[in-house]
Amino acid sequence: MKTVRAACTSAVAASLAVALLAACSGGTEAGGDGRQTLTVASVDQGSVEAVVEAFEKANPGVRVRLTTSGADQYQQQIRTQLSSRTAPDVLSVWPGNGNPAATHVLAEPGYLRDLSDRPWAAKLPDAIKSVAQYDGKTYTAVFGQNGIGAVYNEQALRKSGLAAPETWNELLQFCKDAASEGTPAFALGIQDNWVTQIVQYALVATTVYGPDPDFDAKMQAGQATFADSPWTTAMDKYQTMDKAGCFQKNPLGTNYEASQQLAATGKTLGIVQGNWVIALLKQKNPEATFTLTPLPATDDPAELLIPAAAGAGYGVNAHAKNEELALKFVDFVMSDQGMNLYATKQGGLPTLPDTGYNTDPALKELARFISDGRTVPFMDQLWPNAKVQQTLLSGLQEIFSGQTTAKDVLAAMDADYTSGT
Template sequence: MKKRLVAIMMVMSMTALTLAGCGGGDSASTDDTAAAEEGSEESSADADGKITISFWHYMSTDKEGKFVQEAVDEFNESQDEIYVEAQYLPREELMKQYTIGVVSGELPDVGMVDNPDHNSYAAMGVFEDITDLYEESGDTNFLEGSISSCYYDDKLYGLPWGNNCLGLFYNKQMLDEAGVEVPTTWSELEAACEALTKDGTYGLAISAINNEEGTFQFMPWLLSAGGSVDDLSSAESKEAMSYIKGLVDSGYVSSECVNWTQADAEKQFASGKAAMMINGPWQFSGLAEDAPDLEYAVAQVPKADNGDYASCLGGENIGICTGANVEASWEFISWIMSKDKSAEICKSIGRLSPRSDVDTESLYADEPNWKVFAEIMPNAQSRGPSPSWPELSAAIYNAQQQVITGAKDVDAAMDEAATTIAGLENK
């Protein structure tokens, strides 16, 4: 009980933070908030005598919302006994309603959650344990990084919905004119940045802002160096932070990165003020609007000279909520996350399928940049998973801010962050 109360208090304090890797957020309108406050109706029969279950999601754009609703309609038309009512709530409002609903008992049957936050809400009691349903289904074809974000205390509390990850965007013309090959290692990236940083253009744009986006962008460097969130005081973890600090101190990355969101990094790249950037596929639409004639391509985030390629997992999961009609809800989520439907929905809404049996090579054969991200995805690692992730993340992005701004050196900042995290894990 104490653990659950701690989880509720922690999530309530962190819900206002920016969420990374999901294509951005939005704010609640009066109508949206009023609808959310009505809560979830108990499973009941609709006009056609079907069992009704509710599905809360935050796919708000016309494109995303349209395809989600089309999938729900298709499911409803295929059913004789179950009817799904899909309801959009702005992301921050939805997270707030989970916190309220776990106390009031007013939760939907099925709900969406940002994947690094899944553990926090599972610990709070928002989601049902579906381990047995999942294992008995025989359909366990999910990528390790994706499905791991759904586990809490060795129990499964949902399924991955759609994912994305980070890669290196580069301006093809700038690299060609400078005679620079696409960098694959940290040494190569540093050399490329040196050649490309000139005339008001930085070699690389990143987001090192003091919220989840900053942590999200730091993770590939940390993982590639062999570092770990569990030991930020290790030599490998410090090496990753030292490398970022070196890029800034050398003038290859703007010191303003501590104030930049990932969308800000995209603006720098689109305007020609950065020759490369670390970002995700959700920026494709922004680049098409901001720089429709820009010739760019995508590659893996460069790896540590003695390390492996690494990327960080973004996206959403869905779970069956506590008190739901579990049987009907499982029918829905197992259908919508089936192989064919997952491939169709994810491509439509600008995500990558979390399933290991989706043929991404064929799916993105005519879209080379998407294909690169599809190739990166199998090795992308989730953030955490941990019910304390919001606070762990804060320790990481605070350390990064302190190092880049010069408030603390790498040793002091990373040792302090490691101590903070050790205290959280021992709660």
């Protein structure tokens, strides 16, 4: 669910991502300077670079050839590279089964090396382990936990004279008041289709899982469907937010990068995103302060839930040209130093406890919700195949462009859900 800044090029260079992934996924022979080369493809914008630098510093004889790209482009390419054995040694892998580069999807055909023998694998919390494994074996080094909510630019919020809403009705009024003052409440960059799901997930957490915590189990048992569930309520609320002026003009013409710029510079009061966006906003405006809170979907604050789950991690190519270095890198990522560095750069929370990490004040509410058990997994992580998410993403774009309806999108998701893997 994240996108990234290019290390071989500038931020989110979508048009160059395909070429860069191919160019930076070559061999791992020693370079001209005598150092061994490890190839890494990542979707961790603005954070992996610091981890790579620390890894190289700890391993003077190693050079990391890093490629980063946007999530959409990455997911389109990585399976092709893996099947043709041109993929890098280490690659970003999402937990669960929800997209083309997820753990189940890549482990089942044998593209990933089993990491169960690594010293950190047995220490993963059960909730993380369940989505980092396939067929009882661990394939993904999940280094952080993420959450989705409303991220506010505190300076812009104070300037507006408005307060962050805590209920659904307050949210709608907040959006109307902000729009009337010429500063929309939230930036929305759904030109990148992965972004479409973020607001939807934030609303689904409360509207679907609040009244029915067992919804996923019922879906898996064939006792529930998207189309005949409160998913319809969440879809309606998403569209209601749009009609209430919650977002800037032309979200379909705004990409993720541009939406960050709007929120960082106070052109909007905030953005509905994962906590990973906070580090990116700080890069664009180091003087600003940002805070993540739940996105209200009900008029009772006690009923609010936050989507929070394992974030994208790293897998090792089963045919890595330098397996030893690849394993050393993922072990470094899962060390206290690696996890804390990622958490600091991303504005997240380490996967393993007792790393000595000081939580960013911006994530105080997220940490509280996780501690209180008021979270639900990212919805796609428990879906049976990647088609369901892709239908949701394209369907939400089509809803915003007036080409389809929520009813049709949910019916199509049901068809994909029951079609198997």
